[in-house]
Amino acid sequence: MDKKFFDYIIHGGDYNPDQWINTPEIWDEDMRLMNLANVNSATVGIFAWSMLEPEEGVYNFEWLDEILDKLHANGKDVILATPSGARPAWLAQKYPEVLRVNENGIRNEYGVRHNHCLTSPVYREKVRKINTLLAERYKNHPAVKMWHISNEYCGECHCELCQEAFRDWLKVHYESLDELNEKWWNGFWSHKMTDWSQINSPKDRGENHVVAMKLAWRRFVSDSHISFYENEIAPLREITPDIPITTNFMRMYDGIDYQDFAKHLDLISWDNYPAWDKGENADEALEAAFVHDTFRSMKDGQPFFLMESTPSIVNWHDVNKIPKPMRQAQSSIQAVAHGADSVQYFQWRKSRGGHEKFHGAVVDHCGHENTRVFREVSKLGADLQKLGGAVGKGYNGKVAIVYDWQNKWAVDVFCGYNNTKRNYLAECLKWYRPFYERGIAVDIIPMDGDFAKYDLVIAPFLYMLKDGTIDRIEGYVRNGGKFVGTYLMGIVDKDDLCYLGGFPAGKLKDVFGLEVEEPDSLPEGMTNTVSCNGKNYTVVDICDILHTTSAQTLGSYKADFYKDTPAVTVNSYGKGKAYYAAFANGGDFMTDFIRDIIADLDLGAPAFEIPDGVSVRKRGDLTFILNFADEERTVTLDKEYTNLITDEKITEITLPTCGYAVVE
């Protein structure tokens, strides 16, 4: 759980000196400014391929040598990137197969980034070659401390090579075409395949209604990314076995199963771009917290890196309001609270041209340090130096929420019930809130995570069940676990094939002591009401109509033809309890319901009261207190603490909006 890559919190970010190669005086100025900014690290080499290999087989590493030496001389750690995220124009021109083909069968032209076929043997070979050269050249460079593989992997390709690879993947994952036909229910609409070659990627102008096939394609694409990555890192593992490897994830991006990819990384790193100060900051903070916890949970609580963030604004939000002063610093401290061992920026210095020239950076186009943003970065850098106690400290919660990448895919793609309001993440956030607001750590795990570690597992909208999930839920509850399920649970298996014999699937009916007869869907503006423990809750979007067998009814519907039928139940099963919340709700129900469920559990909540809008999180011996409310907040502590930021002893602290404290 604990894992330490550095002895201090890394503070730095993406650095592209290659864009300024014609103005070397700027390189020296960068060193001066990094020192002023309390920055101790730089990530270099991202998108540098055309600088490293200007012509095929002609290499130019000298500039990189120089900058690494310069950084080292200035005491900066280097995170070295592989350049596969974008390719030189000559490469695409000579080997057109490296470019992606779209659903229309038309090959992309050279351009943008992430435009490479994941299958192309040529591209894989070229990537491996340049990575080998990088590793060989810098394996002993004292500044190089970590590998940053490519950049924000994403996308997909529909070329013939990928079609063939997809078919090969299918042959591995299905014993026979007969099995595939049965699993994909290909008898429907006469789709029985008689030869593997009849299968192509799903697309608008081809097959686009077979959910099982779409899920298979998403699994294949995810696996293709991982296999592409494995090809990238093979020479690094061989040549630099001691340098840890990561790649930067993009929040909850669902084109890759990050929970699967995580197994292949030495540490998780991710890029965090919240929309601060455009609306409800407390909600924005909650969602960021959820994502931090998701990534922390991916490697059993191990610390992760905040690989990218902006010191001011991004350029690609619709409207890029400047966050309040110190907001981004607060956002960075939040990351550390949730397990980050780094605060890194995209980008050190704004580029003069290109798509991201208006993306915030530590150094602006003006080129000097006399800016608000620079001063705040510098201040944050100083604060981070005081938080060495957190470095390497991992942690797990006693509660888990199941957010499963593949269930997300399945939820998004099926057609039925409520097709307009189906937001898996939003549902999970509603169940996360009651814990977040109490300062209780929650792990976010896939459905094949280890339930036994937790006192309570909540699995919102668990529509699809991977193999073994039924047994694992059953075993967990039988052995004393508390499990919460919600509407549309256990409907299909991993191939989107409906379970027969009543829902939820198989013996889950016994575990929950109920059977669902019909899910009802509520159009915008139509609601029902559930009464539970004397309070009324509004039903929106969707709800199950069910019959209890052994379950006890805790709440019932108050209207429609299913008036007075059960909506909230609990069933004692073995040594545990299985709760069922059959309806979607705006969030007030979750708050009350969770309060009741956890009344008898010790989940590690702080011993002091947490005001509205304030977030509290313990990490190791440190307690982080962050005020995301729009006004100041006073927190009365349960005992005397030391505020590490100010080095004061305190029993109470008043934080302005954007304020943070770390106490010990």
Place this chain on the structure above:
Amino acid sequence: MDKKFFDYIIHGGDYNPDQWINTPEIWDEDMRLMNLANVNSATVGIFAWSMLEPEEGVYNFEWLDEILDKLHANGKDVILATPSGARPAWLAQKYPEVLRVNENGIRNEYGVRHNHCLTSPVYREKVRKINTLLAERYKNHPAVKMWHISNEYCGECHCELCQEAFRDWLKVHYESLDELNEKWWNGFWSHKMTDWSQINSPKDRGENHVVAMKLAWRRFVSDSHISFYENEIAPLREITPDIPITTNFMRMYDGIDYQDFAKHLDLISWDNYPAWDKGENADEALEAAFVHDTFRSMKDGQPFFLMESTPSIVNWHDVNKIPKPMRQAQSSIQAVAHGADSVQYFQWRKSRGGHEKFHGAVVDHCGHENTRVFREVSKLGADLQKLGGAVGKGYNGKVAIVYDWQNKWAVDVFCGYNNTKRNYLAECLKWYRPFYERGIAVDIIPMDGDFAKYDLVIAPFLYMLKDGTIDRIEGYVRNGGKFVGTYLMGIVDKDDLCYLGGFPAGKLKDVFGLEVEEPDSLPEGMTNTVSCNGKNYTVVDICDILHTTSAQTLGSYKADFYKDTPAVTVNSYGKGKAYYAAFANGGDFMTDFIRDIIADLDLGAPAFEIPDGVSVRKRGDLTFILNFADEERTVTLDKEYTNLITDEKITEITLPTCGYAVVE
């Protein structure tokens, strides 16, 4: 007008035992459940091609033999489908020409359904072959009572074969390129064609502004469907001359001229999926009634089949709210009231996988009969058995509303006046409502229907006139008919060529006693007012500015520069009367105006008062009373009737919402 295919109302639906071929115990269970559900029929073979011909030339009819025998042994009638709606993967792989080409000239890949070129000789030959084999094998099977051709024909193809076929079609429909150039007004934008081969299908990346060409293409596509169908049925007509043939239409789908296609069918059948209980049920019922009447009118009042409906929900509406209990039964009884001799479902049993696995079915995934839906289907089945008196009874109304498929095309495609608010169907529904609410039967006919049969003909928004329409309106009015026209009437001929010499076209100016100078269009939020018979009506969207010649002004505009000019007129012409309503209105005008017009006509309205939200319709000796209001309604009858559902004598009946009665 009367026509009987069975001695009882058919109750059944789409049945796909081929999807369950690996679990034969389910076949027997289906028989048991069909008996419990009071189902007397099954439609089999839809989308079964890959089961019937798993490899080219290798056939497997045994499973079908077995299921037909089983159904017959259980006393079920079989409606046997041809499988052309979807094709085996091997067929598409071996003969790529059978797949459609999109507007970009890119051929579709194998997938979904309805993805076949309508012109492809190979596909037509393959379809004919499999249909021949089906007919030969089952021509004497005692269970087989009707042919269900393909399934919901739709779509179009832009391949070279279709381009050539389109040109051939044009050569038949235009005497020469000169004529085509003149009719399409190709002098505009220099579009004179000098060779037929210069013409392609309309498309975004080609010709997309020539309305006449778009109309020609729609006619060609419609004719292609009919010709495809004729190819399908040729072997059936030869081998099974006594088995009636139908194909299932999709509500008001306008990709095919159903009024033309109808001539080729022995009976109409259609698929009805109203959006019950999501908003205004009375409006939903009115629109369903209109559609029923449209299909009843297509074959001179002859009964039709309700080939598909859902016993609960569909899966493809945006939000699939469960209708109130017995709503779907009421909806089925409404179909019978309007002329249906069947109530059939898609689908008997939910499929485990595939796109429609969450579409309602009689038998749910749980597999047993203990569901609300199953019980309601069973109850409805029992009720239908009491309505044998309706079977085979056709009827016509004394009023006709002109809803013409080709006028729909023309209205949708022209550019001018109000381009944002142009809903031909909605206009027709406004004129239908006053009759519907009085229980008066209305026929819905094309503009080349036989006006002479009717006391009153209403032709809303009759923008385009097919050949002969002017003469037929003139003759009808001259001979004593009452005819109502509205704004933008008689503007173009069938090639969208404007009539010269003033609107409406030609001698319609005499018939109506007026000339239209300028149509005005009103943006959202701008209105005018018409005063008529002392009441004010709101003008929306569009209105004609006109001059009367011989017509009498009944109502006038109250604002804008055409204040006090005529908006509603009547003209005595020959023995008849021609009314003109020059403006669009929300509906209150139609209600009042129709009340006045029909005051002196006997249109067969029921002799009792009809409460708000209740629909009454006479069919033969039976009178159907349906409560679509959201609360109960009491109907006081004019005399004693027998309620066939309950076998009680009644002079008054109180119906809950969703309630229905059939009295005699």
Place this chain on the structure above:
Amino acid sequence: MDKKFFDYIIHGGDYNPDQWINTPEIWDEDMRLMNLANVNSATVGIFAWSMLEPEEGVYNFEWLDEILDKLHANGKDVILATPSGARPAWLAQKYPEVLRVNENGIRNEYGVRHNHCLTSPVYREKVRKINTLLAERYKNHPAVKMWHISNEYCGECHCELCQEAFRDWLKVHYESLDELNEKWWNGFWSHKMTDWSQINSPKDRGENHVVAMKLAWRRFVSDSHISFYENEIAPLREITPDIPITTNFMRMYDGIDYQDFAKHLDLISWDNYPAWDKGENADEALEAAFVHDTFRSMKDGQPFFLMESTPSIVNWHDVNKIPKPMRQAQSSIQAVAHGADSVQYFQWRKSRGGHEKFHGAVVDHCGHENTRVFREVSKLGADLQKLGGAVGKGYNGKVAIVYDWQNKWAVDVFCGYNNTKRNYLAECLKWYRPFYERGIAVDIIPMDGDFAKYDLVIAPFLYMLKDGTIDRIEGYVRNGGKFVGTYLMGIVDKDDLCYLGGFPAGKLKDVFGLEVEEPDSLPEGMTNTVSCNGKNYTVVDICDILHTTSAQTLGSYKADFYKDTPAVTVNSYGKGKAYYAAFANGGDFMTDFIRDIIADLDLGAPAFEIPDGVSVRKRGDLTFILNFADEERTVTLDKEYTNLITDEKITEITLPTCGYAVVE
């Protein structure tokens, strides 16, 4: 500045007798009607190619001879069009290269208009040939007075010929690939080009994030149009050197740099289709005035032609409300007030078919003169005959607003700050309004226009600076000019490369006496307030946070973290003054701010009070007074004038809505 092509105001329009070649009686009727309509001109030959050259090399000019003779015999001037705007079908069929290729690399099919590759040698040759023949044949025809080249040039092509031409263009505009790589900042995302052939047009499936490349492509496309045009007119210049040449522009269409194209025309002509009487007519009039002024300014105040307008409605607005009677006449008089020497219509007679058959025309489908529209055209024709005094009179204002076509491109395409609310034209209109409402003439000029001519130059949102702009602004202010800049000024050079060293670029910081640190963006619904001269103004969308150096602060922000920092400044620089308005505002700020700035300037405002909704403009000795308010307005004049329309002496005039007067 003055320039006279005719001795009277031209009154006529597009005339397509070729569409009526089979009904020659209509030609004679047209002559009769033109005389009745007080029309003195006709524009013929637009889109007539398939009539002129029905087969390749087979010509038919006889019909054109006849119509030109007929027009001449009836005393009508002819504006003769070249037919390149649409091509015969045979030409596209024989030479497919003449058709455009879209971004997907798929060639368009024959259809619509403007569907030709601008590069195609074949098409250029064919156009030149037909133009040569036209010029030869009609060079001495007494009716032919002006060339109308093609029609509304627009669009672009992505074929291989255009790719090659684009690369050739780049080679001319960049000294080397190295320079291009540096200017386009191709180090970003590894985009260094090593061979010109690696560059293609920007497109979704290729490069779409390099702003500099997009700007280069837009410049190339614009230049391609001009070069296409130069090819068209070469034979005309040679054969008919004395006949002036124009082409009709489309309002503010930004696919071509009209300010550049203007240099190649003898006179500007443009097509004006305001949306009268659908909303705020005064705003609609203001925008039309701005566009008139833009075109008048393009050739140093020289009169232009109103080449197209509608006498009633168009057919392609969403909803084509009929404007109030005489509104279109008023709109025509407004054109003359702003410098038009013609009032011309699309179209003389409505076509029977085709896309524009419902577009308004002088002669409607009824074919006779007894229509409201015909009478109004005739009345306007008579009025125009009284305004001979205006003919040939050009004029310039003493104030210029910089509206620069290429800055429009740059503003539209960059990614950053506020990506949803960025409307360059709307910003310019806000600064135009205070002058317009006072009857002060304003020139609308590109950033490379001659500032020295003006007492005041306003450059809203001058984000991109063409070469030399910094020096020209600096020199203008230093020499005594007043210059107003606004937020996001001077950010990038013409290749969208950010200026380094602080904004606005280079010595503009000295000129304005300030430095901008951060632009802030405000989402919909979030605002700030600026207090200036004791009044409060709402800040919307975007605002700069800045520091003054030498500038004086006139107004400050009232909220957010930059509360009390400068928002409005003025700096004395040399003999002039540089104003900076750092924020976007709805318009009230501009009104007040301009009032203050111009207090000491004599800008030629009329000597009488102008009521709200009334527009006044002087042209030569004439003063035009137009009432765009929805009610009548009375204008009290400063002395006695002669109303040329009524030939009355007046000191006061009351105009109804749509009313106009021209006084001397």
